[in-house]
Amino acid sequence: MLDLLKKTAIINFSLILFCDAPDFWQLRLQDPASSIMEGILLFNKHLLFIVVMIVILTGWLLFNTIYSYDEFNSSQPANFFHSNELEIVWTSLPALTLLTLASPSFSLLYSMDEISIPDFSIKILGHQWFWSYEISDFRSCLQTTTLKYACYMLSNEELRNCKGFFRNLETNKRVILPTNTHMRLLVSAVDVLHSWTIPSFGLKIDACPGRLNQVNLFIKRFGVFFGQCSEICGVNHGFMPIVLLTLPTSQYHYLIMTNLENHSS
Template sequence: MISGKIARAASQMAKAPGLFLASLTAAGIMAPQVALAAVAPEPAAAPAQAAAGSYTPMTPTPGIGMPVDGGIGFQQQFSKLGEYGEWIHNAVLLPIIGVISVFVLVLLLIIIVRYNRRANPVPSKTSHHTVLEVIWTLVPVLILVGIAIPSIDLLAKQYKPAPKDALTIKVTGNQWFWTYGYPDNGDFEVISNMLNLPGQPTINNGVREVGSEPWDGPSHLEVDNRMVVPVGEPIRLQITASDVIHSFAVPSLWFKLDAVPGRINEKVLVVEKPGVYYGQCSELCGAKHGYMPIAVEALPRDKYNAWVLTHAGGAIDGQKAAGSETDYLPGEQPAGEASEAPAAEAAAE
């Protein structure tokens, strides 16, 4: 009879595995697993929270990052390179030009007064003056050397390669709009068209008019979708074109680089302060060359991340401690990284 009861119990457990698991749980066999399941967070909550993102375009400051009425000098600079270039212009080039111009003017006045026909009826027949010729040969050479040293330094700094962990943004010039790609943030793209002008012929079909939103900047410079970048970080801009040669130029950021079809030109951009900075295509590219402006909006990192998450496929990689695998040349990979992958696989197993 006992063996019969055992057989019937086994048959019932085989038909109802839930009863069998319940009995094991009651016996304490599955207690650790049940306890872990009770305290584990819901997996769906984190992705839903991470996918949230919000963005309101920044309102530009009048006179900052844009042309001003009566302006005859550089726009106010908001990058280290721009400040350095402006210093070379104001502290090196302008004084040299001013001194040379005044010196030549004084020489002309002396010649007019001292060596005219009435004051000097018998002209000098001097045909060679060694000291004078040495001076007017060496002085221009020294002037050019003084100009060349800071100029070459500025050129070298402008084309210094970006850090390995720098954010990459791809800029493509088209007839007649810009496309901004974000391969490090999910590889989404933003198409930027100039806003239409009220009361004027339509420039871009389906695009709203400038002034219809409170954050719009000047006409002929504002766009429907700006190029958004994080402030205070080196950004690797890779610039190309899809049809003809364009030129990506933002004067207040001391940035200008040609966009050539079939070729990628690369340069680093660092924006010092949050704001909106305007530029234009600076290479004659066709009938609507004057209608493809550039608007760069620099945001703090947290607001930039929120802007990224508003785009389909947008993703935040986070602050990378080191470059990715593609950033290293053969043999350049740090020694510690080679052993991390096998260790991680072993831990997973």
């Protein structure tokens, strides 16, 4: 009961301060929890500003052209045609706009593909219709140095005793990860195509049978983060949620060592 109250308090605290779960009539992206998502949000704001300026400029030019250069308001509309200056302007402006978008876009793509030396690896496997996780890079004197999780979605009957939990988003086990730690995610699938997605992390990794996809993750704050499978994988595609609980590094290592000791005993 105490663990349940702690989990509920963490969820409520996380959702009050940050948008880490879907909300009704949500129009904005979820708050960033990783360096990747921070870059995506910054680029989104940069792109949105340019798109708004383009819409305003194009709308003004279109309205001004229709109003000022028709046969009723202008006696010499033909003088406007075949203007070399105009051709130069409307060719150079889009080119400069694309250059301003290309530079931050390529920088973001390069940073997302950059592979740093990870502190440990997490193996993620997609099944019909649940996720399994394995953490096997621990170095300890214990005989059992592998943690394995099989995370299934909680049914409506199980959620009746869990106040404050989200329907179709909660799992029987939450994967615990540390903050401020470089992690390597190895994602694959057992049967069909899946996609491991956490919006707050800015990650969407395809899980392909027979193929191992790799991505780096650096979480910058603690909380409870939700995701779902984003690849149509069958009749229960909408019932493959992902729940991650991130903790400070010291607390994480304490919980992991306690878990390993329980497994070994």
